[in-house]
Amino acid sequence: MIEKAHSRNADSLVVLDFETTGLSPNSGDRAIEIGAVLIEGGRIADRFQQLMNPGRQVSQFISQYTGITNAMLRDAAPCEIVMNEFADFIEGHNLVAHNASFDRCFLDAELLRIGRNYSGGFACSMLAARRLYQDAPNHRLSSLVAYKRLPTDGVFHRALADAEMTAHLWLQMLEDIGQIYGYQDVPFSLMQKLTRTNKKAVAKLLSCK
DNA sequence: TGCCAGGCCCTCTTTAGGGCCTT
Numbered sequence: 210m211i212e213k214a215h216s217r218n219a220d221s222l223v224v225l226d227f228e229t230t231g232l233s234p235n236s237g238d239r240a241i242e243i244g245a246v247l248i249e250g251g252r253i254a255d256r257f258q259q260l261m262n263p264g265r266q267v268s269q270f271i272s273q274y275t276g277i278t279n280a281m282l283r284d285a286a287p288c289e290i291v292m293n294e295f296a297d298f299i300e301g302h303n304l305v306a307h308n309a310s311f312d313r314c315f316l317d318a319e320l321l322r323i324g325r326n327y328s329g330g331f332a333c334s335m336l337a338a339r340r341l342y343q344d345a346p347n348h349r350l351s352s353l354v355a356y357k358r359l360p361t362d363g364v365f366h367r368a369l370a371d372a373e374m375t376a377h378l379w380l381q382m383l384e385d386i387g388q389i390y391g392y393q394d395v396p397f398s399l400m401q402k403l404t405r406t407n408k409k410a411v412a413k414l415l416s417c418k
Numbered sequence: 419t420g421c422c423a424g425g426c427c428c429t430c431t432t433t434a435g436g437g438c439c440t441t
Contacts, residue, residue: 229441232421238441274441310425335439336426349439366441408427417437 221249221412222303222329222397226371227315230267234318239263240288241277243295244368247302248378253376257298258369261291275366289323293368296325303397307350307375309333330397332383334375336404338412341382350374356382366388389417 225245231238234389247255260277262285264297303370306312309331320326328372339348347358352369354361359377364370383395399415 227441231423233441236423238423241441271441301441306440308425308438308440311423315441333426339427339438379439404426 220251220394221247221254222305223247223299224334224372224376225264225299225316226368226375227305227312228264228271228277228340228366228368229315230271231263232311234315238267238315240277240315241267241282241317242368243291244370244372245295246369246372247298248376249382251371253300256331256373259291259294260285261288262286263288270311271361277367282412287364288319292319293323296320296323299327299329301329303329304331305334305379306331307371307373307378309335317349318357328357329340330401330403332397333404334379337382337400338378340403340406340408341385343408353378360400361399386415390418392418 219281223245225243227240228242229238229240233293234319240261242260243257247256252295262282264287266279280370294358302329305355310333313331316327328339335348335350338345338353342348342353342356347350351365354374357378359381360373362370382400386392396418402414403411
């Protein structure tokens, strides 16, 4: 079933990225950083980035992977406070993330803890890129940034940096679809449909305006 | 004690298995 795109702020969306203590909130993992950018009118209009204290130590692997240390998290606000502010930030917007199933799990888990929710649709830049850029060497965020020569400051695995690169990737996909298939604006609902379309049927879907 | 994620997608498929991607 195709998710319903949010009716308000139809041309805006929030691209988000979590850094976490591990891979699964169902195994006790928590968020340690959230980064997000608000896209309005085809450009980045606002940013959100905060470390958050998960109430537990992060592993050496995570510290090496993200550069986020226990010392950095010691004085950070607890997840509950940060996520409450973030729930306000995403209110009324559709959402995008790279491998969205991962970020959605953590978003749902952290918001559930504070009794908050969100109403926008959720789309995945990785699934869209797999369909649009079938010749890419792979569909990791870093590889797609290099493949499409997207702006980057060279920082990877930090929430805001990854969210900004994902935003540039998303805007690039919208531009490529517009140029190839003649769209002036690509509806969010079409991007959601794209991520659920068989690779061989991509051209047919995008050609049916 | 031993194990330890999960959704998506492709194919040597659908009564399954394994790779990709996120931290």
